[in-house]
Amino acid sequence: MKVILLGAPGAGKGTQAKMIMDKFGIPQISTGDMLRAAVKAGTPLGVQAKDIMAAGGLVPDDLIIALVKERISADDCVKGFLFDGFPRTIPQAQALLDAGIDIDHVIEIDVADEEIVSRLSGRRVHEASGRVYHIEHNPPQTPGLDDETGEELVQREDDKEETVRKRLSVYHEQTKPLVDFYQQLEAQKPGEAPKFTRVAGVGSVDSIRTQLFEVLAD
Ligand code: AP5
Numbered sequence: 476m477k478v479i480l481l482g483a484p485g486a487g488k489g490t491q492a493k494m495i496m497d498k499f500g501i502p503q504i505s506t507g508d509m510l511r512a513a514v515k516a517g518t519p520l521g522v523q524a525k526d527i528m529a530a531g532g533l534v535p536d537d538l539i540i541a542l543v544k545e546r547i548s549a550d551d552c553v554k555g556f557l558f559d560g561f562p563r564t565i566p567q568a569q570a571l572l573d574a575g576i577d578i579d580h581v582i583e584i585d586v587a588d589e590e591i592v593s594r595l596s597g598r599r600v601h602e603a604s605g606r607v608y609h610i611e612h613n614p615p616q617t618p619g620l621d622d623e624t625g626e627e628l629v630q631r632e633d634d635k636e637e638t639v640r641k642r643l644s645v646y647h648e649q650t651k652p653l654v655d656f657y658q659q660l661e662a663q664k665p666g667e668a669p670k671f672t673r674v675a676g677v678g679s680v681d682s683i684r685t686q687l688f689e690v691l692a693d
């Protein structure tokens with residue numbers, strides 16, 4: 476099964492992706508996590524991406540498309556995968572189509588902008604695994620520490636309010652048009668194009684997970 480999770484920064488893509496990955500046995504492919512790892516390791520890609528990410532902009536399409544193509548050729552992607560944070564522009568979505576990669580589901584997790592800023596200010600992450608917490612809505616068992624490894628949680632550099640607002644505006648300009656893109660594709664080729672579903676991203680993490688599992692079980 477091949478799935479795309481669409482949604483604004485802080486919509487809950489990463490949170491839900493971890494649960495889908497466990498339930499359906501497909502790897503989560505988060506371009507954001509991959510880029511953060513590249514920045515940390517100081518690879519050529521990381522060097523190019525660092526300042527763009529810190530400013531809340533998008534890394535150039537050609538770099539992202541090459542990164543994703545390489546990742547999905549790995550053995551663990553044979554049964555499918557879950558894209559989290561990709562595609563994020565029309566050219567990225569078009570590259571998937573051109574490569575003949577048949578996506579089964581595109582799911583938009585829909586959250587209003589006002590909710591996003593508060594969510595991201597309370598977010599804490601475990602850097603090595605990409606596991607995500609929220610100090611109030613989804614706290615770790617021990618404050619400040621990852622449930623599985625006991626390692627320290629950190630705040631993402633791009634979660635400052637000013638950068639969050641920039642990421643939101645980039646989202647509306649460049650990523651939100653993908654909703655129309657996939658809806659039109661489905662209207663043109665029903666049954667063949669990916670199935671588009673919008674899920675409200677407000678409510679408990681568990682209730683959203685239940686809705687996503689229902690869509691994917693279809
Ligand atoms: P990326 O890492 O993809 O960031 P993003 O899309 O901005 O999304 P986030 O990770 O911020 O949010 P999320 O939806 O995963 O929410 P989460 O589950 O963590 O990208 C980072 C940067 O990399 C980009 O800005 C760009 O520069 C670059 N990049 C990445 N991909 C790219 C691409 N394809 N092309 C070009 N550039 C690219 O949840 C957020 C918080 O809310 C958490 O604290 C969580 O605990 C909490 N929460 C989750 N669900 C709920 C709920 N139901 N109720 C209350 N709180 C909740």
Ligand code: ZN
Nearest residue numbers: 488489505507
């Ligand atoms: Zn994420």
